Amino acid sequence: MSSSHNMRIGYGWDSHEFKRGIPLKIGGVVLDHPRGLGGHSDGDVLLHAITDALLGAVAAPDIGSLFPPSDPQWKGADSRVFLDEALKRVQQAGYRIANLDSTLILMEPRIGPYAGTIRARVSELLGISADAIGIKAKTPEGMGTDNAAIAHVTVLLEKPEPQPRPKGTRKKTDRA
Ligand code: MG
Numbered sequence: 001m002s003s004s005h006n007m008r009i010g011y012g013w014d015s016h017e018f019k020r021g022i023p024l025k026i027g028g029v030v031l032d033h034p035r036g037l038g039g040h041s042d043g044d045v046l047l048h049a050i051t052d053a054l055l056g057a058v059a060a061p062d063i064g065s066l067f068p069p070s071d072p073q074w075k076g077a078d079s080r081v082f083l084d085e086a087l088k089r090v091q092q093a094g095y096r097i098a099n100l101d102s103t104l105i106l107m108e109p110r111i112g113p114y115a116g117t118i119r120a121r122v123s124e125l126l127g128i129s130a131d132a133i134g135i136k137a138k139t140p141e142g143m144g145t146d147n148a149a150i151a152h153v154t155v156l157l158e159k160p161e162p163q164p165r166p167k168g169t170r171k172k173t174d175r176a
Pocket of ligand 1: 015039
């Protein structure tokens, strides 16, 4: 069993409001729906929550601090840019993703038919196996949030164990 120092947990949450006339992007996949998610970037609520979960796991500043909505360069940005920055910080801290779980909360469209495609795309974006990625969805019963999509994400990071030195090799400093 690894020491607790070799694991980190992260949590991210995001919400975006539905707007007519823009594409609906969730997890890097465009879903067939008359309304998309508004926002300064492409409004990808799932990628934003994953980004914040990864940043939180390594105690980095959150997505809004690193990519302020007030900065015009992020207008319409592909959310992959935010995710790549978070992945870079995870790697720099010496961690890799063990697994990730997510829950989307939205009234429509139904996510079930897209879940496999979203999982495959998120797997590709994160560079981890699809079987380490949970994609779940629920409708917001009684929450009064029919016009928004919400994403919750938890992520577990692990620090790879140092590889044992192959037999017969010595550190330079061992030499007399
Ligand atoms: Mg967002």
